[in-house]
Amino acid sequence: MGSESTDTICALASGSGRAGIAVFRVSGPKALWILRRLTGRNEFEPRRVYHAEFSDPVSGEVVDDGLALYFSAPNSFTGEDVAEIHVHGGRAVIADMLSAVMAAGGVRLAEPGEFTRRAFAAGKMDLTAAEALADLVDAETTAQRRQARRQLSGALGDLCLEWRARLVRAIAYFEAEIDFSDEDLPGGLPARTAAEIGAIRGEIESRLADRQTGERIRDGLRVAIVGPPNAGKSTLLNCLAGRDAAIVSETAGTTRDVIEAHLDLGGYAVILADTAGIRATEDAVEAEGVRRAARTAEEADVRLVVLDGATWPEVPPDVAGAAAPDDIVVLNKCDLIDSGAIKGELDLSPLPVSALGGHGMDMVVAELTRRVSRLSGGGEAPVVTRARHRAALEKCVEALTRFDPEKSSELAAEDLRLAARSLGRVIGEIDVEDVLDVIFRDFCIGK
Ligand SMILES: Nc1nc2c(ncn2[C@@H]2O[C@H](COP(=O)(O)OP(=O)(O)OP(=O)(O)O)[C@@H](O)[C@H]2O)c(=O)[nH]1
Numbered sequence: 433m434g435s436e437s438t439d440t441i442c443a444l445a446s447g448s449g450r451a452g453i454a455v456f457r458v459s460g461p462k463a464l465w466i467l468r469r470l471t472g473r474n475e476f477e478p479r480r481v482y483h484a485e486f487s488d489p490v491s492g493e494v495v496d497d498g499l500a501l502y503f504s505a506p507n508s509f510t511g512e513d514v515a516e517i518h519v520h521g522g523r524a525v526i527a528d529m530l531s532a533v534m535a536a537g538g539v540r541l542a543e544p545g546e547f548t549r550r551a552f553a554a555g556k557m558d559l560t561a562a563e564a565l566a567d568l569v570d571a572e573t574t575a576q577r578r579q580a581r582r583q584l585s586g587a588l589g590d591l592c593l594e595w596r597a598r599l600v601r602a603i604a605y606f607e608a609e610i611d612f613s614d615e616d617l618p619g620g621l622p623a624r625t626a627a628e629i630g631a632i633r634g635e636i637e638s639r640l641a642d643r644q645t646g647e648r649i650r651d652g653l654r655v656a657i658v659g660p661p662n663a664g665k666s667t668l669l670n671c672l673a674g675r676d677a678a679i680v681s682e683t684a685g686t687t688r689d690v691i692e693a694h695l696d697l698g699g700y701a702v703i704l705a706d707t708a709g710i711r712a713t714e715d716a717v718e719a720e721g722v723r724r725a726a727r728t729a730e731e732a733d734v735r736l737v738v739l740d741g742a743t744w745p746e747v748p749p750d751v752a753g754a755a756a757p758d759d760i761v762v763l764n765k766c767d768l769i770d771s772g773a774i775k776g777e778l779d780l781s782p783l784p785v786s787a788l789g790g791h792g793m794d795m796v797v798a799e800l801t802r803r804v805s806r807l808s809g810g811g812e813a814p815v816v817t818r819a820r821h822r823a824a825l826e827k828c829v830e831a832l833t834r835f836d837p838e839k840s841s842e843l844a845a846e847d848l849r850l851a852a853r854s855l856g857r858v859i860g861e862i863d864v865e866d867v868l869d870v871i872f873r874d875f876c877i878g879k
């Protein structure tokens with residue numbers, strides 16, 4: 433983006449549908465000038481709210497009245513001059529207000545994430561915070577919101593800064609050794625530095641040993657519904673999702689593709705996947721479905737095994753054999769069997785349900801929620817919330833593991849510099865341009 437960053441940009445910052453209020457944000461050197469053109473008012477004190485009529489500067493027609501705010505650089509979200517225009521949130525108001533801003537001239541539409549990118553460029557936030565802002569806007573569950581806010585306030589960013597500051601100190605000691613190896617340095621320095629490097633490495637490793645909880649909360653936990661054909665897997669998915677997401681029929685082998693539904697279980701985002709019934713089949717399409725089912729089951733954080741009450745207590749051996757001890761096993765179609773017949777078969781002790789009538793589903797939801805919160809919660813709040821963070825921290829640990837004070841000082845210092853650079857990458861201070869393009873592309877326009 434480079435030189436374009438002196439452009440003045442504008443976007444609707446609020447949602448584009450019908451709403452009580454719509455907020456436009458204008459950022460850049462022309463922001464105040466545009467506010468003046470639209471309102472006919474000259475004086476705007478920063479950080480005060482003004483009631484104003486906004487007119488199209490070309491036609492002169494009043495589009496709407498509302499609130500005008502001005503934030504002067506550098507005390508704004510982007511660090512630039514920023515104007516905010518609050519009008520009524522009708523579709524025509526939004527469309528005509530945007531044309532009026534454009535008609536004022538010297539302004540263009542913002543690209544996705546461009547406001548945040550400017551805030552980042554102005555040093556208002558580091559890259560982990562910019563990512564967290566995107567996560568906060570995308571958060572669909574309470575756990576996602578909490579995690580995004582923690583990250584926004586520097587959960588990982590501050591740690592990286594601290595680790596890096598300590599590394600930089602260690603590097604300084606090593607370089608002092610390189611430069612002044614003949615002169616007297618405080619005794620015991622290399623040993624103390626090595627201990628400090630070990631300590632930093634241990635801290636980063638303990639943050640990485642988090643069972644990927646942060647990524648799971650952010651992306652949603654994966655729950656796979658698996659079992660023999662016709663057991664009622666799709667019925668169960670529809671029941672949990674509260675809508676007809678998957679086709680249900682009495683023909684065995686109905687589901688082929690993996691069908692996903694998003695749920696909020698106890699504040700955690702869950703991606704529930706319905707899969708093809710597992711059986712040997714001559715049908716090439718169904719066989720592909722069975723392969724996909726196996727892969728989905730393997731990648732899932734939690735498996736919900738559905739058994740068919742209509743054939744109970746017979747369980748296909750490949751299904752019984754595949755059920756792991758920590759799978760949740762459900763016996764569906766319990767309306768077809770009397771409750772006395774459920775207990776005592778295999779080691780599975782299934783939860784009796786009737787997905788068709790919705791009976792026993794509260795038990796399934798409670799058990800699922802228990803598993804999901806156990807996988808997501810407990811222990812220290814995670815600081816690694818994206819694969820990008822993990823990759824950079826792993827690189828850092830690698831360099832610190834290579835570090836060996838017995839090697840030549842030059843080589844040892846180089847390992848430390850590499851480690852420090854990986855930490856700089858997490859917060860976005862090192863070779864960022866390409867990374868930035870990828871990250872900010874995911875933002876919505878107006879952020
Ligand atoms: N009596 C009874 N029938 C059910 C129940 N749940 C599902 N069914 C019926 O069982 C049949 C199969 O249901 P599906 O949900 O399509 O089963 P599935 O496991 O997804 O089957 P495939 O996709 O073919 O593997 C349908 O006719 C459902 O109406 C239940 O709780 N009780």
Ligand SMILES: [Mg+2]
Pocket residue numbers: 665666667678679680686687706707708709
């Ligand atoms: Mg199905």
